[in-house]
Amino acid sequence: MSVVVTDLRRRFTEDGPPAVAGVSFTAPTGAITGILGPSGAGKSTVLRLIAGLEEPDAGRVLLHGDDVTDMPVQKRGVGFVFQGYALFGHLSVRENVIFGLRVRRVPRKEAATRADELLHRVQLDGFGDRRPSELSGGQRQRVAFARALAVNPRVLLLDEPFGALDAGVRLELGEWLLRLHHETGLTTLLVTHDQPEAFALAEHLVVLLDGKVAQAGTPAELREHPADGRLEAFLRVVSRRPRHLA
Amino acid sequence: MRGARRHGVLPGFGPALGVTLLYVGLLVLVPLAALFVKTAGLSPAEFFRIVTAPRALAAYRLSFGAALAAALLNAVFGLLLAWVLARYRFPGRAFVDALVDLPFALPTAVAGLTLTAVYSANGWLGRFLVPLGLKVAFAPAGVVLALTFVGLPFVVRTVQPVLEDLDAELEEAAAVLGASRLQTFIRVVFPNLLPPLLTGFTLAFARALGEYGSIVFISGNMPFRTEIAPLLIVTKLEQYDTAGATAIALVLLVTSFVLVFTINVLQRWTRRRAGASTVIGRGFRLAPALADAPALRRGLVAAAFLFLALFLFVPLAAVFVQALAKRPAAYLAAITQPAALSAIRLTLLTAAIAVPLHLVFGVLAAWLIAKFRFRGKGLLVSLIDLPFAVSPVIAGLVFVLLFGRQGFLGPFLAAHDWKIIFAVPGIVLATVFVTFPFVAREVLAVLEAQGNEEEEAALTLGAGGWQTFFRVTLPKARWGILYGVVLCNARAMGEFGAVSVVSGHIRGVTNTLPLHVEILYNEYDFTGAFAVASLLTFLALVTLAARKLEEARVRTA
Ligand SMILES: Nc1ncnc2c1ncn2[C@@H]1O[C@H](COP(=O)(O)OP(=O)(O)OP(=O)(O)O)[C@@H](O)[C@H]1O
Ligand SMILES: [Mg+2]
Numbered sequence A: 001m002s003v004v005v006t007d008l009r010r011r012f013t014e015d016g017p018p019a020v021a022g023v024s025f026t027a028p029t030g031a032i033t034g035i036l037g038p039s040g041a042g043k044s045t046v047l048r049l050i051a052g053l054e055e056p057d058a059g060r061v062l063l064h065g066d067d068v069t070d071m072p073v074q075k076r077g078v079g080f081v082f083q084g085y086a087l088f089g090h091l092s093v094r095e096n097v098i099f100g101l102r103v104r105r106v107p108r109k110e111a112a113t114r115a116d117e118l119l120h121r122v123q124l125d126g127f128g129d130r131r132p133s134e135l136s137g138g139q140r141q142r143v144a145f146a147r148a149l150a151v152n153p154r155v156l157l158l159d160e161p162f163g164a165l166d167a168g169v170r171l172e173l174g175e176w177l178l179r180l181h182h183e184t185g186l187t188t189l190l191v192t193h194d195q196p197e198a199f200a201l202a203e204h205l206v207v208l209l210d211g212k213v214a215q216a217g218t219p220a221e222l223r224e225h226p227a228d229g230r231l232e233a234f235l236r237v238v239s240r241r242p243r244h245l246a
Numbered sequence B: 001m002r003g004a005r006r007h008g009v010l011p012g013f014g015p016a017l018g019v020t021l022l023y024v025g026l027l028v029l030v031p032l033a034a035l036f037v038k039t040a041g042l043s044p045a046e047f048f049r050i051v052t053a054p055r056a057l058a059a060y061r062l063s064f065g066a067a068l069a070a071a072l073l074n075a076v077f078g079l080l081l082a083w084v085l086a087r088y089r090f091p092g093r094a095f096v097d098a099l100v101d102l103p104f105a106l107p108t109a110v111a112g113l114t115l116t117a118v119y120s121a122n123g124w125l126g127r128f129l130v131p132l133g134l135k136v137a138f139a140p141a142g143v144v145l146a147l148t149f150v151g152l153p154f155v156v157r158t159v160q161p162v163l164e165d166l167d168a169e170l171e172e173a174a175a176v177l178g179a180s181r182l183q184t185f186i187r188v189v190f191p192n193l194l195p196p197l198l199t200g201f202t203l204a205f206a207r208a209l210g211e212y213g214s215i216v217f218i219s220g221n222m223p224f225r226t227e228i229a230p231l232l233i234v235t236k237l238e239q240y241d242t243a244g245a246t247a248i249a250l251v252l253l254v255t256s257f258v259l260v261f262t263i264n265v266l267q268r269w270t271r272r273r274a275g276a277s278t279v280i281g282r283g284f285r286l287a288p289a290l291a292d293a294p295a296l297r298r299g300l301v302a303a304a305f306l307f308l309a310l311f312l313f314v315p316l317a318a319v320f321v322q323a324l325a326k327r328p329a330a331y332l333a334a335i336t337q338p339a340a341l342s343a344i345r346l347t348l349l350t351a352a353i354a355v356p357l358h359l360v361f362g363v364l365a366a367w368l369i370a371k372f373r374f375r376g377k378g379l380l381v382s383l384i385d386l387p388f389a390v391s392p393v394i395a396g397l398v399f400v401l402l403f404g405r406q407g408f409l410g411p412f413l414a415a416h417d418w419k420i421i422f423a424v425p426g427i428v429l430a431t432v433f434v435t436f437p438f439v440a441r442e443v444l445a446v447l448e449a450q451g452n453e454e455e456e457a458a459l460t461l462g463a464g465g466w467q468t469f470f471r472v473t474l475p476k477a478r479w480g481i482l483y484g485v486v487l488c489n490a491r492a493m494g495e496f497g498a499v500s501v502v503s504g505h506i507r508g509v510t511n512t513l514p515l516h517v518e519i520l521y522n523e524y525d526f527t528g529a530f531a532v533a534s535l536l537t538f539l540a541l542v543t544l545a546a547r548k549l550e551e552a553r554v555r556t557a
Helices: A043-051 A093-097 A108-121 A137-149 A167-184 A195-201 A219-224 A229-239 B013-040 B044-051 B054-087 B093-099 B108-119 B126-132 B140-165 B168-176 B181-210 B213-218 B229-238 B242-276 B294-323 B328-336 B338-371 B377-389 B392-403 B410-415 B424-434 B437-450 B453-460 B465-476 B478-494 B497-503 B513-522 B526-556
Strands: A003-010 A020-027 A032-036 A058-063 A078-081 A155-159 A187-192 A204-209 A212-217
Touching: A003 A043, A020 A043, A020 A058, A020 A204, A020 A212, A032 A043, A032 A195, A043 A058, A043 A078, A043 A155, A043 A187, A078 A137, A078 B168, A093 A108, A093 A137, A108 A137, A137 A167, A167 A195, A187 A195, A195 A219, A204 A219, A204 A229, A212 A219, A212 A229, B013 B242, B013 B338, B013 B377, B013 B392, B013 B424, B044 B242, B054 B093, B054 B140, B054 B181, B054 B229, B054 B242, B054 B294, B093 B294, B093 B526, B108 B126, B108 B140, B108 B213, B108 B294, B108 B478, B108 B513, B108 B526, B140 B181, B140 B213, B140 B294, B168 B181, B181 B242, B181 B377, B181 B392, B213 B229, B213 B513, B229 B242, B229 B392, B229 B497, B242 B377, B242 B392, B294 B526, B328 B338, B328 B526, B338 B377, B338 B424, B338 B437, B338 B465, B338 B478, B338 B513, B338 B526, B377 B437, B392 B424, B392 B497, B424 B497, B437 B465, B437 B478, B453 B465, B465 B478, B478 B513, B478 B526, B497 B513, B513 B526
Parallel strands: A032 A187, A032 A204, A078 A155, A155 A187
Antiparallel strands: A003 A020, A003 A058, A204 A212
């Protein structure tokens, strides 16, 4: 077991339905788990609850067996990649990457060496002195990955990491992510509303509808045995896509 | 046609540029040039002797020192206010947010009058401070106090929007990477606030350096002790030492040039940095897990309220309390005596000329700058901003140099028996000069925020240049125009220094309302002074209400 959430609940408004209405699932160690669902299903909220960016009304979050529910976000040791990159515009690429090390008081020299290793890993050798504003969208996203990896996170949480990119770059970065995952073996949660992407990248899938888990399982299980009609309708779009994408 | 294409797709570039250059040239450049020409009449040795005389050096020291102290105070408390207004919701927030702009709209004479009353030995706050040995009114501390008041909105209004636009994801990213709240503030938030903070600081400094109206009341005007440089200029002018006044003015004017240039560079830096944070999508929404601790929040809000109380709330309340302290009949008598009525008439007349002029030409200038690309645009923007940073005293002085009896056009005017200085035309000219930037600046901000797409759509639908302007651009910018006009009007009616220099203070003839306040004050008619001041304060409050209205309209649009 690796990332376990039990009966997570979170509501933002007094009336209206809750954003997350009792979500439980297990994301296996060392695998990419895709969190899938239509817009507003509560995917981002679940991920932010795991990271500690939101406080749950109820439920627990366990990382590798540790109950971290009451631990502040700074202490959880998760890597989070935001849809909008959230790179620090006033810092260079290298300074962005070592931000997490610098706030832990790792000496600048040591941190810089680590930054160059990471930039090599995300194929951005020689980009360390640039500003984020001088990079393309795909390059920025890889800097965001390097920054998240720099602190040796226990899990990697990705919220629509390719959401702001065009189709060609998404495909390319998807393959790159698979390779990266192969090398690091990090337990990864990948939120996406793009079903082909989820089916192509994830070994395990959790489908959310209206703040609840509609179904969880391997891509094959979901394709063969959709749990109910609504889910089938949501997933049917996938099977109509061209084969080579899935 | 092809020539115009280079500047943008919208038609009308040539005429707009021509008219704007004429407007800026006649009303800003020519008057300021007079100052340089006049100084050129002095030998270098003479010039040097005047500007380094001990009394002049003492005046610079006070002016620069007090302006720097005031700007630093405003940087610290402006940052605090911006933070509190952008990040927290608390009772009275909307009220505070509106009142922060009061020093923009309140005539400086009123500010000086009420600050003096509140901080003098028997005033509401002075009676506690003076026994502690803290003499504020009629002391250098009073100069710092008044300059802090006039510069109060700048840092708040430059930092607050940047803070509101700063994406929550940046702070969340820092937290996930392990940064504490303090580390996040120092390493992520503050670097983004530094450019607007420096911009606001420089604006407050520039404004403070030229300030005259409020200081006349509070400083006591003692040579070598509480005499600021603008006051020294006026003193020399009153002693018919025009050359001396001009030389000192040149020192201040060159400083203003440098400051305006610095401000424009800083503003570009702010825009670049704001564009550099690579976040797409949702606006400010900080995770509850990252919100400031309640104790910290309460402490900061309390500190903000304390600062505002000392500098804003208490002086504002004092105006109305003092005005109505005597019977209502005394209040009515004070504002209906002939001298007051004539001052009201002249004030309205001045505004009625200055405001429509700036409405037409300011909108045109803003349109030109927002919609076209051309060389020297940055310089044009700086020139439009310049009257804002030039001391009002200098604004008056340049017209004396042009049209006064000893001035360049003096003999010509005398021959035709035309009177400009110590007459209504001089007052109007000086007012036009000091109110120059307001409409153009407000409208420019609105137009730049809106972009060109709608105009381009109108063009593809077959609209001509003027049709596009009247049917698309003007309606889009109408709330910005309204606020620009209201602010321009408040400044026109409230101007003190420039008008004071050119008016000659002829009672019933060349007295505006702010000048009338000073006369009543000097005659120890405090009820009368506060009664007239309350009229001007009411005008300022209406101006602030208009801003709130504009903001509400923009939000719902
Ligand atoms: N801070 C917040 N305040 C109020 N409502 C919120 C907040 N965050 C999320 N919500 C609401 O909770 C619900 C779930 O939002 P969430 O962002 O988790 O959805 P999502 O599945 O990530 O959708 P998308 O695919 O569009 O990103 C939505 O109805 C959203 O409006
Ligand atoms: Mg989402």
